[in-house]
Amino acid sequence: MDIDIKKGENMFFVGEDELNPEAYVSYKVNDDGDLIIDSTQVANQLSGQGVGSTLVNMVIEYAKDEDKKIVPECPFARAVMEREEDTKKMIK
Numbered sequence: 001m002d003i004d005i006k007k008g009e010n011m012f013f014v015g016e017d018e019l020n021p022e023a024y025v026s027y028k029v030n031d032d033g034d035l036i037i038d039s040t041q042v043a044n045q046l047s048g049q050g051v052g053s054t055l056v057n058m059v060i061e062y063a064k065d066e067d068k069k070i071v072p073e074c075p076f077a078r079a080v081m082e083r084e085e086d087t088k089k090m091i092k
Helices: 051-066 075-082
Strands: 005-008 011-014 023-029 035-042 070-072
Touching: 005 051, 011 051, 023 051, 035 051, 035 075, 051 070, 051 075, 070 075
Parallel strands: 035 070
Antiparallel strands: 005 011, 011 023, 023 035
């Protein structure tokens, strides 16, 4: 399945616009400049297709490009990050 992921304001999402996404991962930037992933949501019709993991991975790549750490407050995002050694190292 080819997923069209878009970058919004402090989020990556699937759908027509960031105000009504079919799926999204949102983050905040803390005082240190690190990214806090606070929510990952996927609509039922996209569930089970790896969309949530793909969205979290987009934040991971963005953080790598910006040389930032990630604080995964969202339990799903934490689980995705803890699967791989290289992404585990990015957890603050």
